[in-house]
Amino acid sequence: MRFAALLPILAALCTACGDKTPTTPSSTTPSLATERFDDILNVRESKFYAFSVGSNGTTSINLASLSPIDRPGTIVATLEIGWGKTVKDDAGTVIGCTLSKVVQTTPALTAQITDTLVPASDYCANIADVDRVIGLRAPANFSMRITHP
Amino acid sequence: MNVATSLLRVFVLPWLVIALFAAGCGDGKTSTTPSNTSTPTSENWSSVVAPGGQSSRSFTVNSSGTIAVTLTAAGATLGLGVGLPRVTGGGCRLGVSVNTAAGSSPQISTAADAGQYCVQVYDLGTLRDPVEFAMKIDHP
Numbered sequence: 001m002r003f004a005a006l007l008p009i010l011a012a013l014c015t016a017c018g019d020k021t022p023t024t025p026s027s028t029t030p031s032l033a034t035e036r037f038d039d040i041l042n043v044r045e046s047k048f049y050a051f052s053v054g055s056n057g058t059t060s061i062n063l064a065s066l067s068p069i070d071r072p073g074t075i076v077a078t079l080e081i082g083w084g085k086t087v088k089d090d091a092g093t094v095i096g097c098t099l100s101k102v103v104q105t106t107p108a109l110t111a112q113i114t115d116t117l118v119p120a121s122d123y124c125a126n127i128a129d130v131d132r133v134i135g136l137r138a139p140a141n142f143s144m145r146i147t148h149p
Numbered sequence: 150m151n152v153a154t155s156l157l158r159v160f161v162l163p164w165l166v167i168a169l170f171a172a173g174c175g176d177g178k179t180s181t182t183p184s185n186t187s188t189p190t191s192e193n194w195s196s197v198v199a200p201g202g203q204s205s206r207s208f209t210v211n212s213s214g215t216i217a218v219t220l221t222a223a224g225a226t227l228g229l230g231v232g233l234p235r236v237t238g239g240g241c242r243l244g245v246s247v248n249t250a251a252g253s254s255p256q257i258s259t260a261a262d263a264g265q266y267c268v269q270v271y272d273l274g275t276l277r278d279p280v281e282f283a284m285k286i287d288h289p
Contacts, residue, residue: 034264036236062262065232065242072203072228072271074246107244109216109231109261143233143242145264 030057030149037125037144040069041079043136046128048097049146050086053117057149059083060111061125065143078134079127080104081112081144086122097124104131107142117148187212187289195283196270198227203271204282205241207234212263214289217255220270222283226250228271229284231257233264241269248273251282261288 037049053059061083066075082102086094105112117123125146129135190211196204210216220229230246249256270282 036233038236038242060262065244067232067243072230072243072246072269074230074232074243109244109259109266110213111262141242143244145233145262147262 030055032057032147032149034145034147037127037142037146039142040139041127041129041136041142042139044129044132046080046126046130048084048124048126049144050094050097050122050124051146051148052122053120053148055120055149056116056118059115059117059123059146059148061113062109062111062145062147063105063107063127063142064109064145065141066107067141069139069141074107075136075140076106077129077136077140078104078106078131079136079142080130081128082126083113083115083117084124084126086124088122094122094124097126099126102126102128111145111147120149123148187214189214190288192286192288193283194268194286195222195281197279197281198270198272198276199279200276201272201274203228203240203269205234205239205267205269207241207265207267208286208288210261210263210266210288212289214261215287216257216259216261216266217287218257218268219253219255219285219287220249220251220282221253221285222281223251223270224280224282225276226273227280227282228269228273229256230269230271231259231261232267232269234267241267243269255287263289 063081080102082099084097084099087096089095194206198204230243232241232243245259247256
């Protein structure tokens with residue numbers, strides 16, 4: 001009788017057990033967008049590119065390519081890349097880039113800058129030829145990748 | 150003794166049985182770490198480069214790792230590079246390049262983030278006739 005009284009409890013416990021259904025790992029990583037900033041950089045020049053960070057997360061900036069204008073191949077030169085906040089005029093047009101972080105680097109296929117940009121807002125990526133010795137000797141094509149949430 | 154035995158049967162044994170069943174539960178909720186592995190891929194490509202010309206091909210790197218490019222056959226010393234595909238117009242924006250003859254080991258081996266890439270073969274200004282080439286591209 002006492003054992004019979006236990007049966008419903010044991011049955012409930014058995015029902016609760018055995019759930020081996022695989023669970024899908026949850027992911028809180030925001031989706032990332034990759035933007036390209038391709039242009040020509042002249043000697044001693046700087047250029048910037050505005051982009052919008054949509055949510056908290058990691059932003060990476062990569063100077064991937066530096067190549068001659070008039071022939072295939074690559075250029076060996078050190079340039080300064082960085083990120084900052086966009087400057088806008090009264091009409092909301094982006095007119096500048098106030099830099100928050102810069103590094104001097106040569107081109108590579110991995111990100112040279114990885115940072116968390118908060119708050120989600122408008123930012124800019126910058127490239128500049130700043131060094132007369134190890135910088136550009138002639139105008140060059142460059143390609144940057146900006147990956148951000 | 151009989152009282153103790155009865156108490157054991159009435160109060161302790163049922164809870165012991167319940168505890169054993171309950172102990173069997175719970176391991177199905179162990180969290181799993183999302184996997185982020187990528188199968189290494191090897192691609193073979195052969196084509197022709199004309200005098201003053203260039204030939205390129207794009208490929209996708211699924212996770213961070215090393216891109217290794219081996220120019221396995223070529224009728225001349227050629228320019229060989231890896232970079233990003235142009236946004237418009239085709240072709241390649243090179244990040245790494247070498248001047249090389251064909252060989253059996255990678256002439257270019259470079260770290261790369263996940264993304265779209267391209268490989269390019271180009272004339273160094275020495276070709277008088279079109280040259281065939283073949284290469285192997287290994288990447289994550």
